[in-house]
Amino acid sequence: MSNHPKDLNIYDSAGPPAGILPSKDMENDDDSTMLSIVQDIPTFGIAGRIWDSSYALDIFLRRPSDQYTFMPSCPIPRDYFLNPLKARGSAASNCNTVIDSLKQPPLDPIKIIELGAGTGYVGIALAKRLNPSCTLILTDLEEVIPLLEKNVHDNIPSSMAHGNTDSTFSVPNPSTTLSTSSSPISVSAAMPQQPCAVVQIEPLAWGNSSHAAKILSRGRVDYVVASDLVYFPELYPPLLQTLREITDLETRVIFGYKERAIWKEMPFWEQFGRFFEIDVVQTEMKNRDSCDLQQYEEEQREESVQILGAEEEMYVFVAKKRRDEDILDGVDDTLATLMMMQIRY
Numbered sequence: 001m002s003n004h005p006k007d008l009n010i011y012d013s014a015g016p017p018a019g020i021l022p023s024k025d026m027e028n029d030d031d032s033t034m035l036s037i038v039q040d041i042p043t044f045g046i047a048g049r050i051w052d053s054s055y056a057l058d059i060f061l062r063r064p065s066d067q068y069t070f071m072p073s074c075p076i077p078r079d080y081f082l083n084p085l086k087a088r089g090s091a092a093s094n095c096n097t098v099i100d101s102l103k104q105p106p107l108d109p110i111k112i113i114e115l116g117a118g119t120g121y122v123g124i125a126l127a128k129r130l131n132p133s134c135t136l137i138l139t140d141l142e143e144v145i146p147l148l149e150k151n152v153h154d155n156i157p158s159s160m161a162h163g164n165t166d167s168t169f170s171v172p173n174p175s176t177t178l179s180t181s182s183s184p185i186s187v188s189a190a191m192p193q194q195p196c197a198v199v200q201i202e203p204l205a206w207g208n209s210s211h212a213a214k215i216l217s218r219g220r221v222d223y224v225v226a227s228d229l230v231y232f233p234e235l236y237p238p239l240l241q242t243l244r245e246i247t248d249l250e251t252r253v254i255f256g257y258k259e260r261a262i263w264k265e266m267p268f269w270e271q272f273g274r275f276f277e278i279d280v281v282q283t284e285m286k287n288r289d290s291c292d293l294q295q296y297e298e299e300q301r302e303e304s305v306q307i308l309g310a311e312e313e314m315y316v317f318v319a320k321k322r323r324d325e326d327i328l329d330g331v332d333d334t335l336a337t338l339m340m341m342q343i344r345y
Contacts, residue, residue: 003045003144005232010046012039016055019311035128035155037121040147047118047144051228053316054122056309057256060281060316061126061225070308071282072318075252076223079107080130082196107133111219112197113246114138115204115226115239120151122227122256127156127197134197137215139204148201162200207238212245221246227256236268244275247321259313266336273332276319280338281308307338 040048060074110133114123117138127136138148152161204211215221224247229239247253253276259265272278284305308316315338322328 003047013050017312020056020309037119037151044147050119050121053256053258053314054227056314056316057122057227058125068283069286072279080134082131110134110222112136112223113221116229120148124155127199130197132195136197137200137202139202141205142203152199156199160196160198206242221251224253228258230265230268249321253319255317257315269335270331273334274328278334279318281316283308
């Protein structure tokens with residue numbers, strides 16, 4: 001299936017949908033985590049756009065917030081995030097925070113794969129928040145690798161980035177640069193660069209066991225992140241095959257999903273649920289003012305717990321692989337039930 005389906009009529013993303021939690025409420029990013037992402041639909045088709053659920057997934061993959069808590073929480077341990085105390089201030093104080101983080105005891109290395117990374121928006125943003133104990137592998141079809149290389153080059157320090165050496169394609173006239181900040185800065189600005197996760201780029205076509213085996217030959221995968229991959233029914237079997245191949249019982253899959261045609265998309269989730277246990281991410285407001293705490297607890301607590309992204313018909317799932325003896329014989333209706341409840345209310 002091509003990234004240029006017939007009658008493709010899509011436009012560059014202008015930023016997060018209005019209905020999801022604003023990222024400024026989730027994390028006080030310093031300048032070192034700002035992004036400048038190229039979108040290029042004419043060249044790369046559907047892979048050249050930042051899709052809606054990427055923004056919801058990006059919010060979930062941030063450090064814990066003073067405003068909201070997630071249930072379940074992000075499965076990547078807090079210790080792997082840079083600046084875990086969310087220190088903020090001058091360039092000097094930020095530099096001291098980086099030095100302090102490097103003095104921490106070494107952590108066990110972890111490997112994260114982004115499937116169908118496209119522009120790389122989710123994976124690059126996550127990599128810039130994680131310390132060098134993490135390796136983040138951005139994957140997509142061979143023909144999409146040049147776009148990933150372009151965006152990694154523009155956002156990740158060269159010492160932490162490893163592109164696909166087989167790629168020789170260049171990005172012609174990228175159409176749009178999207179910043180994740182209202183006041184973006186140049187990557188080359190005069191400021192101390194924070195360390196970040198090691199970023200690698202690899203081809204991984206869904207259903208291609210050789211691609212999957214090459215990645216696994218360098219070690220198991222701890223986390224898989226993916227967003228807006230459920231769209232063409234003919235791709236559901238190879239996508240599910242790859243998810244099963246690159247995961248083990250300890251791997252956690254973090255999936256962003258935008259509902260567009262539920263009747264066409266539900267067959268994938270019914271099959272996915274046969275092999276993976278699924279938790280739907282919810283948000284709850286916290287740190288309410290003491291003056292209205294009692295009223296909040298009595299009248300509004302149920303309203304404060306919401307499904308992340310549901311206002312925009314988006315969802316974030318955290319999933320883990322079932323043991324062979326626990327694989328379901330029939331389809332799993334967890335998500336069908338959830339979405340029917342959302343429609344009802």
